[in-house]
Amino acid sequence: MSPMPELMADRWAKREMLPPGQGRIYWHILLEDHPEVRAMASTAHERLAGIPGLDLTPHRWLHLTVLIAGLTNEISDEQMTAMVTEAGKLLAQVRPVTATLGRVLYHPEAVMLEARPAAALAPILEAAQTATRTALGRDGIPAHEPWTPHVTLAYSKAAQPAAPIIAALGRQLPTCEVTVGSIDLVVQDGPEYLWDWRPVAKVPIGSPS
Known part of the structure; x- marks a missing residue:
């Protein structure tokens, strides 16, 4: 994430795009229900308005990526159910985590808000990894290494100077x-x-009170 990029790149040109009807299964922390996060995203999107070459993250899908479980054609419904069940057992032992957002991170392919402290969020990642390994017999795929918890505000879809984006935001x-x-x-x-997302299950963190 550092140093600051001089040039933005086309993220989508570098990614393997699956055709409609095929997909990837992710562990995400979805943040649509947090008005404070939506407000921050609105502020950022207003500052970035008018700058071309950016795909802004829809408020509906503001998220923190935890882990890629795998492809839909490799994971059955029964395995997804097993992942969710195991994650529920593990996360019942984890206390809900309070994260701080505010610091802006720049990458050639994206503009993000850092979620801190990473160490406090690590037990969520570990539970997702263990649940995935238990259900599938193999590890999930980290979205990036080392894991830097973040909320993406916009993705770059063009090669262009980064300076105007950094100056605006x-x-x-x-x-x-x-x-x-x-x-x-x-x-x-x-x-x-295309943001064609379908939430399968929501797993609580912490035991019910």
Whole structure:
């Protein structure tokens, strides 16, 4: 994520795009239900308005990516159910996590908000990894290494200078805290830029009170 990029790149040109009807299964923390996160995204999108070459993340799908479980043609409904069941057992032992958003991260392919502290969010990643391994007999795929928890505000879809984007958005937005109380298993169908997502299950974090 550092140093600051000089040039943005076309993310979609570098990604393997699946056709409609095929997809990837992700563990995400979906954030649509957090008005403070939607407000931050609105502020960022307003600052970025008018800058070409960006795909802004829809408010409906604001998220923190935890883990890629695999492809839909490799994972059965029964295995997804097993993943969710195992994740529920593991996450019942984890306390809900309060993360701070505000610092802006720049990557040649995306503009993001860092979620801190990463160490506090790590047990959620570990539970997703263990549940995936238990149900599938293999590890999931990290979205990036090392894992840097973040919420993507916009993806780059063109080669262009990064300076205007950095100047418009800056390096810091007014901070907010968000309590992460669940994790979602989501099917992302077809090309990523179409945002054809289908949440399969929401797994609570922490034991019911």
